[in-house]
Amino acid sequence: MAKDDNGGADNTAADSSSVARVEQSTGTSVVTRSAVGNPGFPPHRSRVTDLDPKADRNAERTVYTLFYLSIAGSIFAIAAYMAFPIVPEDMGSVRLNNLFIGVGLTLALFGLGIGAVHWAKALMYAHEGIDERHPVRGTDVVRARAVEIFQQANEESGFGRRTLIRNSLFGALIAFPLPAVVLFRGLGPQDQDPVALLKTTLWEKGTRLTMDPTGVPIKASDVTLGSSFHVIPEGLIDLGHESKLAEKAKSAVLLMRLKPEDLIETAERASWSYDGIVAYSKICTHVGCPVALYEQQTHHLLCPCHQSQFDVTNQCEVIFGPAKRALPQLPIAVDAEGYLIAQSDFTEPVGPSFWERS
Amino acid sequence: MTSVSTREPTEVKKSGGFTASAANYIDERTSVSGAVKELGRKIFPDHWSFLLGEVALFSFVIILLSGSFLTFFFDASMAEVHYDGSYAPLKGIAMSAAMQSTMDISFDIRGGLLMRQVHHWAALLFVAAIGLHMLRVFFTGAFRKPREINWVIGFVLFILAMAEGFTGYSLPDDLLSGNGLRIIDGLIKGIPVIGTWFSFLLFGGEFPGTAIVGRLYSLHILLLPAIIVALIAMHLLFVVVHKHTQYPSAGHTNKNVVGYPILPVYAAKAGGFFFIVFGVVMLIASFVTINPIWNYGPYDPSPVSAGTQPDWYIGFADGAMRLVPPGWEFVWLNHTYSMNILVVLGVVGLFIVTVMIYPFIEAWITGDKREHHVLDRPRNAPTRTAIGAAGVTFYASLWAAASSDIMATHFHLTMEGVIHTLQATTILGPFLAFYITKRVCLALMKKDREIVLHGYESGRIVRLPGGEYVEVHQQVDDFERWKLVSYNDQKPLMLRPNANGKITVPEQVRAGLSRWFFEDRIAPVDQVELDQAHGAHHTEIEGSADKPAQISDK
Numbered sequence: 002m003a004k005d006d007n008g009g010a011d012n013t014a015a016d017s018s019s020v021a022r023v024e025q026s027t028g029t030s031v032v033t034r035s036a037v038g039n040p041g042f043p044p045h046r047s048r049v050t051d052l053d054p055k056a057d058r059n060a061e062r063t064v065y066t067l068f069y070l071s072i073a074g075s076i077f078a079i080a081a082y083m084a085f086p087i088v089p090e091d092m093g094s095v096r097l098n099n100l101f102i103g104v105g106l107t108l109a110l111f112g113l114g115i116g117a118v119h120w121a122k123a124l125m126y127a128h129e130g131i132d133e134r135h136p137v138r139g140t141d142v143v144r145a146r147a148v149e150i151f152q153q154a155n156e157e158s159g160f161g162r163r164t165l166i167r168n169s170l171f172g173a174l175i176a177f178p179l180p181a182v183v184l185f186r187g188l189g190p191q192d193q194d195p196v197a198l199l200k201t202t203l204w205e206k207g208t209r210l211t212m213d214p215t216g217v218p219i220k221a222s223d224v225t226l227g228s229s230f231h232v233i234p235e236g237l238i239d240l241g242h243e244s245k246l247a248e249k250a251k252s253a254v255l256l257m258r259l260k261p262e263d264l265i266e267t268a269e270r271a272s273w274s275y276d277g278i279v280a281y282s283k284i285c286t287h288v289g290c291p292v293a294l295y296e297q298q299t300h301h302l303l304c305p306c307h308q309s310q311f312d313v314t315n316q317c318e319v320i321f322g323p324a325k326r327a328l329p330q331l332p333i334a335v336d337a338e339g340y341l342i343a344q345s346d347f348t349e350p351v352g353p354s355f356w357e358r359s
Numbered sequence: 360m361t362s363v364s365t366r367e368p369t370e371v372k373k374s375g376g377f378t379a380s381a382a383n384y385i386d387e388r389t390s391v392s393g394a395v396k397e398l399g400r401k402i403f404p405d406h407w408s409f410l411l412g413e414v415a416l417f418s419f420v421i422i423l424l425s426g427s428f429l430t431f432f433f434d435a436s437m438a439e440v441h442y443d444g445s446y447a448p449l450k451g452i453a454m455s456a457a458m459q460s461t462m463d464i465s466f467d468i469r470g471g472l473l474m475r476q477v478h479h480w481a482a483l484l485f486v487a488a489i490g491l492h493m494l495r496v497f498f499t500g501a502f503r504k505p506r507e508i509n510w511v512i513g514f515v516l517f518i519l520a521m522a523e524g525f526t527g528y529s530l531p532d533d534l535l536s537g538n539g540l541r542i543i544d545g546l547i548k549g550i551p552v553i554g555t556w557f558s559f560l561l562f563g564g565e566f567p568g569t570a571i572v573g574r575l576y577s578l579h580i581l582l583l584p585a586i587i588v589a590l591i592a593m594h595l596l597f598v599v600v601h602k603h604t605q606y607p608s609a610g611h612t613n614k615n616v617v618g619y620p621i622l623p624v625y626a627a628k629a630g631g632f633f634f635i636v637f638g639v640v641m642l643i644a645s646f647v648t649i650n651p652i653w654n655y656g657p658y659d660p661s662p663v664s665a666g667t668q669p670d671w672y673i674g675f676a677d678g679a680m681r682l683v684p685p686g687w688e689f690v691w692l693n694h695t696y697s698m699n700i701l702v703v704l705g706v707v708g709l710f711i712v713t714v715m716i717y718p719f720i721e722a723w724i725t726g727d728k729r730e731h732h733v734l735d736r737p738r739n740a741p742t743r744t745a746i747g748a749a750g751v752t753f754y755a756s757l758w759a760a761a762s763s764d765i766m767a768t769h770f771h772l773t774m775e776g777v778i779h780t781l782q783a784t785t786i787l788g789p790f791l792a793f794y795i796t797k798r799v800c801l802a803l804m805k806k807d808r809e810i811v812l813h814g815y816e817s818g819r820i821v822r823l824p825g826g827e828y829v830e831v832h833q834q835v836d837d838f839e840r841w842k843l844v845s846y847n848d849q850k851p852l853m854l855r856p857n858a859n860g861k862i863t864v865p866e867q868v869r870a871g872l873s874r875w876f877f878e879d880r881i882a883p884v885d886q887v888e889l890d891q892a893h894g895a896h897h898t899e900i901e902g903s904a905d906k907p908a909q910i911s912d913k
Binding site: 118 | 400401402438439445446447453465466467468469470472473476505538541542544545546548549550551552553554555556558559560561563564565566567568569570574600601602609610611612613614615616617618619620623624627628630631632633634635636637638641642644645646658659660661662663664665666667677680681682683684685686687688690693694695697699700724725726727728729730732763764774775778837838840841844845847848849850851852873877882883884885886887889
């Protein structure tokens with residue numbers, strides 16, 4: 002056996018001469034005196050490389066061949082970097098560049114790794130070693146000394162005696178990080194009311210419904226039976242980058258035309274559709290994914306994130322999935338030129354629920 | 360050191376060479392020889408399952424290497440640009456600088472796509488390896504004293520690894536990652552009282568704003584990696600302090616550790632294994648595309664594609680959200696309570712907190728204050744193994760739910776059918792898994808007892824003089840037997856009044872739990888039983904490993 006910190010003594014499992022341990026509770030464990038004894042280590046089994054010099058030489062050859070292969074792989078990767086440049090707009094060149102550099106590096110890594118492991122397993126000294134374990138806790142002497150040091154420090158500083166100093170120190174240490182917490186208030190906007198922002202969108206009376214992403218206004222006559230349009234409010238595409246996405250995240254709308262007799266509408270919403278054309282918020286009332294999948298036959302809308310389903314014929318009430326609320330409806334009408342316009346903003350906040358929503 | 364130089368003793372005598380003077384120079388300035396003395400011949404036990412933690416460590420190194428490369432090219436800005444790179448289909452499209460620089464890494468920098476894919480694949484492997492490593496530690500009881508704190512450190516690393524994954528996934532600002540952030544935004548908004556404000560703090564205003572990528576970048580490349588590196592250092596330090604656990608085996612005791620020394624065998628094996636892991640990741644990255652953001656396009660709140668999937672390790676959380684039945688939201692006192700979100704956060708949170716504190720629960724139940732360095736074979740801790748199986752089943756059900764839509768379309772099932780089935784397996788599956796696993800463990804323990812007492816079936820059929828046919832049972836050898844009899848046996852706690860003559864409620868709970876844990880108990884074979892079994896055989900045919908079968912007749 003290879004030895005290390007055992008001073009050369011052969012340690013076997015049956016050896017019970019180790020240092021006396023602190024008696025510790027065995028709890029619900031059953032300790033029996035008649036347990037079967039540990040038989041000690043099984044006899045060592047030699048490897049084929051230990052017994053056969055030819056196998057040993059073969060293994061050595063394998064190891065250095067793998068290391069040479071690794072060098073070849075590295076050189077191949079460098080060569081591939083030069084030999085397979087990326088040609089603009091040629092996706093095939095990207096693929097070749099990726100593939101050949103990668104294959105070269107793979108060879109370099111596998112050669113190194115398999116070579117080293119094979120070296121260890123086939124050629125290195127093969128006897129297992131034993132380390133003795135000691136209890137993780139410090140020895141009684143060391144622990145006593147540690148306690149003594151703390152007591153000494155306590156006496157010399159008066160930490161326990163001068164309670165006013167100690168308590169005020171604790172207070173100061175608790176108070177000092179608080180300004181850092183306050184500083185993080187700057188992460189949020191200073192002059193905005195989140196609740197007000199979440200309750201309004203870009204839609205207002207007379208805003209034309211335009212196509213996403215072109216911004217072309219939509220005429221009622223363009224919306225044929227069974228068709229659906231992804232809609233954004235007029236003027237959205239002219240906004241600056243920052244507000245554009247934020248506004249779009251609230252005002253995206255799905256426009257569909259059904260047979261008017263298929264629509265079940267409450268009396269107050271009877272005037273919100275136009276000749277079977279209805280507009281609903283596209284933002285899921287669960288956690289805000291776009292409800293983009295419209296099943297024309299069943300008139301169901303499906304959210305691809307968590308599979309909430311909404312029934313367009315029944316004012317987009319939830320028929321399945323984790324969402325609770327119906328998709329908000331945008332009241333629409335037609336202007337003098339035949340374009341679809343909003344009658345007003347949504348009458349309730351769109352998108353996911355939030356604390357101050359109602 | 361005593362045995363290093365046995366093969367070539369002449370090497371040691373030489374001095375004054377470059378290596379010797381360099382070593383001397385360094386030691387006189389760092390005292391490094393002490394570290395070599397302490398660690399150089401430290402013993403590490405060998406077992407394939409001990410490699411899982413190494414895979415995790417090595418994939419983290421790969422992530423650091425490839426990630427450092429990526430930082431030189433990535434631009435963590437959400438400023439609007441119009442794409443003008445090599446990928447024709449997106450030319451002129453408005454996107455953020457983050458997305459454009461990711462496109463450039465993929466299509467305009469040689470080897471850039473390779474490094475991106477290495478980074479992403481290694482990240483998936485990192486989380487997977489940590490998860491499997493945790494399962495190994497759990498099922499073998501390696502979390503017992505003195506390793507409870509190291510379990511918690513490892514658990515925190517698992518959470519941080521998922522956080523690293525999610526923040527990294529969000530950086531390219533593509534359609535898919537933007538939808539992921541949108542879901543996070545929706546989750547946060549569902550939190551009572553602080554949700555709305557917290558969302559505005561995180562995104563710097565209304566979702567999506569122009570701040571989030573830069574902020575996630577700080578977390579992803581600075582704060583989280585720094586914490587992970589520190590925790591890994593602590594984790595490994597404790598491995599050194601505790602010395603590695605070992606499987607039960609002849610010669611292995613609670614007071615020794617048997618294996619190969621760091622220098623040279625373990626260093627060569629582990630070092631080589633690093634390159635093998637790296638090689639596997641490189642091979643996958645060379646051939647298999649991951650996260651093709653060019654197919655998704657830049658983030659836009661309106662479009663989304665069907666069949667969206669998060670990276671695998673977020674799946675269980677995403678799946679949990681899908682399993683919530685309709686209608687779990689209400690308004691009370693003018694405020695909205697999004698139970699469809701809060702219940703998910705609560706259940707998932709409870710699950711992972713249970714994982715974290717499990718070692719302390721088990722330690723409390725057993726009351727065993729001894730150190731445990733020899734691992735349990737999973738069968739020998741039936742209730743723990745069954746709890747683990749139940750946890751795995753629960754996690755797997757949630758995880759499968761994240762692909763509910765893909766399962767439905769792939770196998771032509773209804774969406775509702777898939778969800779209802781997974782709702783059932785999430786709730787009933789763990790109970791079933793617990794029961795089956797516990798029974799299987801107990802059956803295996805019975806089988807072990809049988810083998811120890813009566814040997815194993817050798818497959819040799821012998822005809823007795825009377826014409827009867829019997830199969831020869833062969834005794835296991837002493838070394839093999841030790842594995843089958845050396846486990847830690849537990850029995851339920853006996854309730855006794857304390858010093859005040861009272862039986863406290865916590866003790867009652869503890870006794871109840873210990874009954875649940877250890878009621879079904881199969882004690883290991885002891886020497887008395889063994890002697891009886893081997894001394895007094897009835898008309899049984901026995902053979903031992905080295906002797907042919909003997910016919911013993913009372």
